[in-house]
Amino acid sequence: MDWTSVIEIAAGAFLGALTGAYFARRGSRELRQEADSLRHLITLILRGLDEAGLVEYKQDERGVPESIHFKRLVSDDVSVSDSVSAKLRREDAPPNRSNPLRPTPMP
Secondary structure, eight states, X not given: OOHHHHHHHHHHHHHHHHHHHHHHHHHHHHHHHHHHHHHHHHXXXXXXXXXXXXXXXXXXXXXXXXXXXXXXXXXXXXXOOOOOOOOOOOTTSOTTSOOTTSOOOOO
């Protein structure tokens, strides 16, 4: 085994480690940004649900939710029924003309 092969292997390992570290750091930064964005969206959703009276949550001094309590809604089954009958007439149509909204009288 000659020294050029050893140097080539060492250089390849060094460049491989350097490339791997670069992409690992870049991926880690992207994941942190995504987690921050999701944390912000979750906080907005919790605030909206809290204002609507569906949940109650507490935050720590950094604004991170510590506890979430879901409020149970109570509803009764209510049945409402109604009936409506309507007759449609067109006042501006002449009486002798065929009007689809006005039934023609039977002789």
